[in-house]
Amino acid sequence: MTSRRARPIAPGGPVPVGVLGAGTWSTAAHLPGWARDPRVQLVAIADPVGDLAERAAERFGIPHWSRDHRDVIGRDDVAVIDVCTPSATHATLSEAALEAGHHVLCEKPVAYDFRETDRLAAMAEAQGSKTKLGFTFRYAPAMRQLRRLVDEGWVGTPFIFNGYEQNSQFLDPMNPLRQQDPDADPSVLQVASLEGYGAPIIDIGAWLVGAPYAEVVGTMRNFIPERMVRQTGRLQRMNIDDGDIFLAEFGNGAIGSVQTSFVTVGNYPGIEARLYGREGALICRLVEERGICELLHGARPDAVEFSPVPVPADCYPAGGTPAESWRTLFYANLIKDFLDELTGVVEKNEGNFRDGARVQEVINAVEASHRQRRWVSLPL
């Protein structure tokens, strides 16, 4: 047992934040989200590469920057660490932040093995640190409203969930993947889309159905045989999962399907969540089309034609509209939600490391199902 305590945060803030990583997603979504909320004090940022930290500090008005994450984690005037670095570094950096008593926002996945994420979740719970994963899409305003309607009984007993995350990001073989290992054995299909794209929609499935995944059976496929490798600048055989589908049975009797792919034609972010129940059906579509990034439609047994369902203003972050980029809109809502949790506005801590571990466990189970050609029961 640890005797460490989480760093205190005054009710109402200000919440002092240190950010690790000043790359693409940090500057496109995380930093704009923190900067948008008046309860936040951005204190320090670190990135080991060139002048990335210095440039982000200048752009977002952050007083301290460094090339070493230890300079940020070790500060006494920070209480929240935001980990927005390459996926392989998440577990180490989150653990170091928790060891220093911080609350932690981490990009997904915390770790590739669910047991490691569970270990860090337990560590956070023992000391009272709040954690949150970058499950961006459960914070889309239309998805918040879908969940609220489910809680109010709009759908009734849930029967079927269908989830999709797909777009054409890597349809072009010349577009190199960041996270994949170019030295991996080409005879073994490596998990890729299921991990990168599956996590958020797997999370939404259990969250909407209201029960954990109980059994899964799935398959993964490589469609683009050769791909540009960033490290060598050359095309080479990359045996990665470009697309996958799995069926699921949930703990409460509902059933579902999840399909992810980054080589399917269509725009970002490419999420669709459908929930069909005894009393109604709701479909939330998060795809930037014709200048709008989210749609919510519903149908009832007495009006079976799907029609638009309004999303109330309190589902949005300050100044947010469906005409804004999904990157800033959804992430600002994620950060607003974490701040509500950290400052005690709400008594909850949703989308935390424990939820991340359950999602990772499903990914690990679908991979096992594919390799062993059978249904796999959860928990593993």
Ligand SMILES: NC(=O)c1ccc[n+]([C@@H]2O[C@H](COP(=O)([O-])OP(=O)(O)OC[C@H]3O[C@@H](n4cnc5c(N)ncnc54)[C@H](O)[C@@H]3O)[C@@H](O)[C@H]2O)c1
């Ligand atoms: N939730 C989402 O919707 C979403 C979307 C895009 C990316 N992501 C995730 O965000 C993470 C970052 O992705 P990206 O596209 O910004 O990658 P990136 O490579 O552009 O940026 C990562 C940055 O982290 C820096 N870094 C590496 N080690 C560090 C350390 N120890 N301390 C501080 N900085 C360090 C790198 O130098 C780099 O600048 C990835 O895990 C990615 O999967 C999530």
